[in-house]
Amino acid sequence: MDDVPRNIVQAESEAVIMSDVKIQVDKVYKIFGNRPADALAELKAGARKAEVLQKTGCIVGLRDIDFSIRRGETFVIMGLSGSGKSTLIRHFNRLIEPTAGRILVDGRNIMDMNAKELLALRRHGISMVFQRFGLLPHQTVLENTICGPILQGVSRRDAVALGMEQLELVGLKGFENRFPSQLSGGMQQRVGLARALATQAEVLLMDEAFSALDPLIKSDMQDQLKDIQARLKKTIIFITHDLDEALHLGDRIAILKDGELRQVGTGEEILFRPADDYVERFVRKVDLSRAMYAYEAFEKVPVLTEAEATVERSAALLCQHQGVIVSNGVAPRLLSRGVSAEALPTASVEAGVAIGQCFPLLAAADAILVTESGKPTGILTREMAFKALARSARADRMS
Amino acid sequence: MADNFPDLIDTHGLRSAIDDGFSWVVTNYGDTFERLLMPLLKLLSAMEAFLQWLPWYVTIVTVAVLTYSAARSLRATGAAVVMLVLIGVLGLWDDAMATIALMLAATVVAVALGIPLGIAMARSDWLRSLTLPLLDIMQTLPIFVYLIPFVMLFGPGKIPAILATVFFAIPPVIRLTDLGIRQVDDEVVEAIVAFGATPRQKLFKVQIPLALPTIMAGINQTTMMALSMVVIASMIGAGGLGYQVLQGIQRLEVSRGLIAGIAIVFLAVIFDRIAQSYGRRAQKHRAGGE
Numbered sequence: 001m002d003d004v005p006r007n008i009v010q011a012e013s014e015a016v017i018m019s020d021v022k023i024q025v026d027k028v029y030k031i032f033g034n035r036p037a038d039a040l041a042e043l044k045a046g047a048r049k050a051e052v053l054q055k056t057g058c059i060v061g062l063r064d065i066d067f068s069i070r071r072g073e074t075f076v077i078m079g080l081s082g083s084g085k086s087t088l089i090r091h092f093n094r095l096i097e098p099t100a101g102r103i104l105v106d107g108r109n110i111m112d113m114n115a116k117e118l119l120a121l122r123r124h125g126i127s128m129v130f131q132r133f134g135l136l137p138h139q140t141v142l143e144n145t146i147c148g149p150i151l152q153g154v155s156r157r158d159a160v161a162l163g164m165e166q167l168e169l170v171g172l173k174g175f176e177n178r179f180p181s182q183l184s185g186g187m188q189q190r191v192g193l194a195r196a197l198a199t200q201a202e203v204l205l206m207d208e209a210f211s212a213l214d215p216l217i218k219s220d221m222q223d224q225l226k227d228i229q230a231r232l233k234k235t236i237i238f239i240t241h242d243l244d245e246a247l248h249l250g251d252r253i254a255i256l257k258d259g260e261l262r263q264v265g266t267g268e269e270i271l272f273r274p275a276d277d278y279v280e281r282f283v284r285k286v287d288l289s290r291a292m293y294a295y296e297a298f299e300k301v302p303v304l305t306e307a308e309a310t311v312e313r314s315a316a317l318l319c320q321h322q323g324v325i326v327s328n329g330v331a332p333r334l335l336s337r338g339v340s341a342e343a344l345p346t347a348s349v350e351a352g353v354a355i356g357q358c359f360p361l362l363a364a365a366d367a368i369l370v371t372e373s374g375k376p377t378g379i380l381t382r383e384m385a386f387k388a389l390a391r392s393a394r395a396d397r398m399s
Numbered sequence: 400m401a402d403n404f405p406d407l408i409d410t411h412g413l414r415s416a417i418d419d420g421f422s423w424v425v426t427n428y429g430d431t432f433e434r435l436l437m438p439l440l441k442l443l444s445a446m447e448a449f450l451q452w453l454p455w456y457v458t459i460v461t462v463a464v465l466t467y468s469a470a471r472s473l474r475a476t477g478a479a480v481v482m483l484v485l486i487g488v489l490g491l492w493d494d495a496m497a498t499i500a501l502m503l504a505a506t507v508v509a510v511a512l513g514i515p516l517g518i519a520m521a522r523s524d525w526l527r528s529l530t531l532p533l534l535d536i537m538q539t540l541p542i543f544v545y546l547i548p549f550v551m552l553f554g555p556g557k558i559p560a561i562l563a564t565v566f567f568a569i570p571p572v573i574r575l576t577d578l579g580i581r582q583v584d585d586e587v588v589e590a591i592v593a594f595g596a597t598p599r600q601k602l603f604k605v606q607i608p609l610a611l612p613t614i615m616a617g618i619n620q621t622t623m624m625a626l627s628m629v630v631i632a633s634m635i636g637a638g639g640l641g642y643q644v645l646q647g648i649q650r651l652e653v654s655r656g657l658i659a660g661i662a663i664v665f666l667a668v669i670f671d672r673i674a675q676s677y678g679r680r681a682q683k684h685r686a687g688g689e
Contacts, residue, residue, distance in 0.1 A: 093593055123595030134590030138608050148594045199594065 021107075022203065022235045023092060024068040028101030030087055030259075033058030036099045049258060061087045062259045065101070071202075074229060074236040076250030078243065084259040085239045089207050092237060093126045094118055105203070123152045127196040131208040133188045135180040141167065141191050142176035148199035159198075166194035169228065186217035190224075197228070206238045210245065222248055243282065247271070247390065255279050268386045272362060283359070294358055295351035297388035298370040300378040303327055309335070309343065323367060323379045332376040336367055348376060355385050425551050436558050439508065443557055447500035451493050458496075459483050462669060469676035479672065482665040491640060491662045498629050498639035498666065501557070505564035505625040510618055513569045517576025517617075518602065527577065534570040542567060542631055550635050560629075560637030568625040575617030579610030615678035622674050626667050640666075 031039045031052075039058035042051065049060045062084045069075045079085045090096040091103055094110055102109045110121060127148060135144050142163050149159035167176055170190040180188050189209060196204055206225075210218045222245060229236060240246050246253045247267040255262045255270065255278075263275035274280035302317050303325045314335055317324050323336040326343040333343035347361045348369035358380060361368045367381040450458070459480055467476040486495045520527045545566060549559035583606050591605050607614070633641025640659045647656025 095589060095593060119595045119597065121595075122593060126593075128590070128593040130586050130590055132584075132586050134584075134586040136587060136591070136605060136609075147591070151595045151600070195594075205593075 020071045021068045022071040022105070023237075024102075024104040024107075025065050025088075025091070026102040026104060028062055028065040028088075028091060028098045028103065030061035030084070030091070030096065031058050031099045032061050040100055060259050062091075062098070065259075065261050067254060067261060067264050069235060069237060071235055072233045073251040074238060074249055076238045076240060076246040076253045077256060078240055078246045078253055079256035080241055082258070083256040085241075085256050086207055087259075088256065089205050089237060089239050092203070092205055093122050093128065123148070123199065125201055126203040126205060127199045127201040128205040128207065129189070129192045129196045129209040131212055133180070133185075133192045133212075135188060135191055135195075137180055140177050140179060141172065141183070144180065144191055145176075145194045145198050148195060148201075152199065162198050162200075163194070166198045167191075169197065170194045170224065184217075185213050186221060189213060189221060193221075193225070193228075197232070202235055204234045204236045206236060208239050208241070211240065211242070218245075225249065255282065267390070268382065271386060271389070272359070272382045293351065294349055294353050294355060294370050294380055295372075297355055297384050298351065298378045298380040299384060301325055303332075303376060314343075322381065325369060325376045325379070327376055332369055332371075334367065334369055334379060336379075349380070350374075351377075355388065358385060421548060421551065429552055432552055433558065436553070436562070439504070439561060440558050442507075443500060443504040443561055446504055447497050450496035450500050453496075455487055455492060465673055466669070466676075469673045469680070471676075475672055475676075479669045482669060486662045486665055489658050489662060491643065491659060494638070494640045494643055494659070495662055495666060497637075498626075498641065498663070501561060501564065501629050501632070501637055501639060502622070502625045502666075502670075505561050505568055505629070506618075506622050508561070509565045509569040509621050509625065510572055512565070513572035513617070513621065514576050514614065517573045517614075518580060518607075520573065520577040521580035521606075530573070534574060537566060538570050542628070546631070546635055555636035557637060559635050560632035563635070564625050564628040564632050564637075567628040568621045571620035571624065572614070572617040575613050575620070576610065579613030579617070580606045582613065583609040612678060615674075619671070619674035619678050622670055623667065626663070626670065630663060 029040055029043065031043075033039060033056065035056045035058055039052050039056045039060065042055055043060065043063060047055070049063070052058060052060055065088060077085045077088060087096055091098055092105070092110075094103075094113075097111065102111060104110070105121065105125065110118070113121060136147070139147075142160065145167055146156075146159040146163035149162050150156070154162070164173075164176065167173055170193050172187060172190050172194065175183065175187065180191060183191070189212075192209070196206075210221050213221060225236075226249065238246075238249055240249075247270075250267060252264060252266055253270050254264045255275075257278050263270060263279050265273070265275075270279065271283055274283050299322060301321045301323050304313070304317075304327070306326060306328045309324070309326045314324050314326075318335070318337045321337075323334055324343070326333045326335060331345060332348065334346040335343040346365065346367070346369050348371050349358055349361065351370050351372045358368060362380070362382050362385060367379045369376045370378045370380050462483060463476050463480050466479045467473070470476070486492060516530070520530050542563070546559070546563050549563050549566075553559045553562070587609065588601060588605055591601055596604065629637060629639060630641035630644060633639055633645055640663050643659035644656050644663075647653065647659065
């Protein structure tokens with residue numbers, strides 16, 4: 001039953017630009033255990049995870065994962081621990097191999113690559129940033145940064161020039177001769193980022209890259225990543241368990257639960273059109289939506305009495321405003337731009353309620369009324385709510 | 400009185416089968432083994448001759464430089480010099496050099512075999528599960544038990560002595576190489592693989608450098624065990640300080656045994672100091688890097 005809405009949303013997202021697919025994940029299964037073939041057969045026959053474990057002793061890591069990532073987008077894979085997200089990201093450079101299915105990078109199935117081609121892919125095509133940094137403790141910051149170019153066979157002099165450039169980009173100029181242990185966590189992860197950028201690979205895998213950092217450093221790093229991405233236009237695959245981070249960074253977000261893909265979509269789609277109960281519960285937990293109120297997001301619109309709401313006057317006002325409220329003092333109605341010529345009865349909330357509490361109403365309607373001291377004064381649309389959340393995500397990081 | 404354990408089988412047959420089998424190996428392959436191991440004997444003899452030829456003051460200066468470069472402590476260096484001089488004064492210089500030669504040769508062989516074996520074990524769980532019990536047996540089997548077959552194969556002399564020493568001293572370096580490599584942070588290894596390192600690059604750029612402190616601890620233990628075994632090996636013709644101890648026992652000369660024993664302790668202290676300090680330097684390198 002979960003499958004239906006998920007597929008619809010996914011189809012909508014992917015129909016846009018099929019030609020510009022950078023990575024395609026095609027029906028990937030990953031099974032851990034000694035009898036993967038049996039487990040796979042069970043799964044395809046429709047068995048559930050627990051049944052497969054009971055019958056074959058195998059653990060299902062990923063089940064029928066199918067989506068694609070576009071060139072130049074930041075694609076966030078989100079899920080709680082154990083959801084299979086770290087397993088999934090390791091499939092993109094074949095650190096983990098799928099039990100079934102294909103991973104296509106630039107149209108090429110990486111499972112068909114021989115050892116040499118795989119090395120070339122890892123050296124030139126895809127680089128990675130790790131949760132606990134994965135820096136070589138016995139090498140300096142610069143040595144760590146240039147490890148990719150050195151493995152590519154770039155001359156040491158060029159590699160050093162490249163490495164210094166990346167270190168400057170991440171703001172670590174002057175630290176190149178320190179050892180990783182002499183740096184703070186945030187700085188170490190900057191080294192991790194510089195190391196990944198130094199290979200000049202087009203795809204950047206980030207495995208919970210900022211999860212080990214404290215909140216302030218984390219938001220700095222997120223902003224820095226956005227800046228870098230704006231300049232370099234990499235294809236970034238970012239793993240996180242933090243929805244705020246996903247909404248802030250992701251052009252599109254995939255939600256993973258127990259090795260199954262629940263929804264793929266933009267932040268707005270995930271927030272306002274959750275594909276199933278799980279995603280909805282997840283979305284409800286966005287702290288921002290609890291901490292933000294309708295008055296921070298809504299827009300004031302003209303309020304007319306029934307008598308004032310002539311067709312001409314309403315039309316004139318709608319040119320400048322998103323809507324017009326028609327109120328006779330008892331049951332306010334909303335006339336929205338481009339919806340209908342008639343003012344319609346619309347649900348309303350007090351300006352003081354949390355945005356999160358507006359979600360159920362916004363799920364049913366594109367826009368709702370906002371009242372101040374009981375009097376309707378403005379409207380709140382899905383877009384406004386989403387923008388406010390995004391704005392607030394930024395503001396949090398500035399303070 | 401408890402009942403005696405019943406004689407279920409006649410162990411006589413079993414024992415004679417083992418003995419006969421081994422004798423057959425000795426008569427048929429003894430010469431082959433001996434020829435195969437000639438280079439080892441040559442290495443040992445050359446080292447012994449070199450150390451005994453080297454003027455004593457050169458040896459002392461060399462040891463002093465080694466100690467200082469490892470420990471960076473004048474006290475430790477002074478102590479090493481005094482102990483070496485005392486060995487000379489006690490008239491045991493040549494015996495001490497023979498012991499050092501045997502110990503060094505055995506250590507070199509043990510390390511040269513043990514590190515690759517440890518690396519192989521770290522890579523293969525299957526090999527590890529096979530090797531670990533074997534190492535346990537090697538370490539718990541009474542030393543004399545495997546002195547017998549070595550002597551039968553090669554006759555008393557330096558080859559069985561060095562082989563028995565290697566056999567006895569090799570487990571720590573194998574174990575700790577395996578352990579050291581397995582303990583390297585998975586994410587660091589994964590990172591270098593993700594950036595396109597070949598298995599060889601992974602081994603030499605990450606695993607061995609990061610396992611080095613542990614491997615050094617293994618080498619240190621192997622050195623110490625080789626030194627202790629050298630004494631016992633003198634019973635099968637290894638010569639050196641151990642032979643003096645053996646003579647002390649045979650002739651009931653307390654002084655001879657005691658003095659040679661003290662010389663062995665001195666050597667142990669000197670080599671332990673050097674090896675440990677090198678190990679600690681490797682550790683410091685890691686502490687500075689983590």
